[in-house]
Amino acid sequence: MSGSKITDIRAREIIDSKGIPMVEVDVLTSDGSLGRGSSPCGVSVGSHEAVVLRDGDERYQGLGVQKAIRNVRDIILPALRGVDVSRQRAIDSIMIELDGTPDKSRLGANAVYSVSIAVARAAASSMGIPLYRHLRDAETYTMPVPIFNMVNGGVYGDRRIDFQEFLLLPTGADSYPEALRMGVEIFGRLEPIIVKHYGRRRLQIGKGAGWAAPVDDPARIFEILLEAASMAGYHDKVKVGLDCAASHFYDRAGDCYRVLEDCVNREELIERLAGLAEAYPVCLIEDPLHEDDFEGHAWLTDRLPILIAGDDLFVTNLERLKKGIALKAANAIVIKPNMVGTISEALQTATYAETHNYRIIPGGRSGGCVDDPVPDLAVAAGARLVKFGAPRSGERTNKYNRLLQIQDELGKSAVFSAFTGLTVRGKKG
C-alpha cells in the first residue's frame, strides 16, 4: 500500500484518434501524485461490450461525453475521496457497485474505465514504479510477439472485402525489437506491391491504419502479405492471421453471412476459413463467426490446429469467457480492458484465461488514445501476444514504442515469448 489517498478527481472531454469525444480523468493524491486515464472506443464494437455513455444531444453529433463527466464528478469522486489509491481492486469494486448494472450503463464504462486507469497510474506514480510493476510485481517479465493489422477490410476498409483485418505475425523473431522491426519493414513493402499489382488508385489507408484491401479475394491478400515478407527477407519467419469480425457481416434475419454477393451459412463459412487456413500459413483466426455462436466457434476450434480467438465473442467479460471454456468455443481471448470497464476485471479475465490454457491477446481500440495502459497490462499479465494495429499512426506506434521502453528498462530480466508454434498448451500437438 502506498498510504497515499485520493484527494480529487477531475474529468474532461477530449477527442480520440478519430476525432470522437472521449473522457479523460486526472486522479490527484495526498502526496501530490497525479495519474491520468482516458477511455478509447472501437469502430468494430461488440454488442455485449460495457456501454460507452454518450450525450445524444446536438453537440458533436450526439457523441459528447458530458454526462459521463458529470458522473465522475458527482457520483464517483464523493465515493473515492480519501481512499488509499493503491487499493485498485477495492476502488474498482466500489465503482462497479455504484453503477449497479451488468454493463456499466448507468455511470458509463467510459467514466468508470478512465477513473480505473487514472487510479492505477496515480498509485504507480506515488510509489515511483512503472505501471506494469504496480499491476504485478515479478522478478522477470515476458515480452510479447506483436500481431500487426496490415490490410483492412470490413468496417475498416471500404467493404471491398468482408473480413476486417489481415494480420501478420513475425513468429520467427528472436526478440520483441526484432519482431517490431520485421513488422515495420514488411509493412513498408506493401505499398509498392499494391501499386504494382493494382495501381495507385487502389492504395488507400483503411480505418485500422493498414492498407484498405485492394481486392475482394482473401487468398490474394495473404499472397500480398507473403510477397511483402519475402521481399523484406522474412518469408520463412512469418505467419498470417485473420480477424473476421464476423458479426459485422452476419445477417440475423436470414441467419447467414453476407460474403460478397453470397449469403453463406455457418458450415460454409467454416469450410471457406478452413480452406484458407490449409492453403496459407494461417496461425490465428479471431471472431470467425458471429458473437453469439459459441457452438460454431467450437466446431472451428476442433477442426483447425490454430489459435481461434474471441474478441466480440468474449468482450473481455469473465462470464462469457467461462461459457466459452465450458463449450470449448476457442483457445485464445483478445483482452481489451475498456470492453469490460475496469482494469481489475480485465486482469481477472486474463488470469482466468491463462489458467485455462487460453492464450491472451491484449489489444488496443481503433479509436485509440496515447499513453494507453494496454502495453503495461500485457506485460503485467504475462501475455505472449499483443495486437495493436498497423505499425503507423500516433496512438498505435505509441503502444509499440511503450513495449520498447519496457524492454529497455527490464534489460535481461525481460524474457521474449518466442511463438511456440500453432499449438496451445494442453491442446493439439
Ligand code: PGA
Ligand atoms: P475496434 O476493433 O475497432 O473495436 O477497436 C478492433 C478489433 O476488432 O480487433
Ligand code: ZN
Ligand atoms: Zn477483433
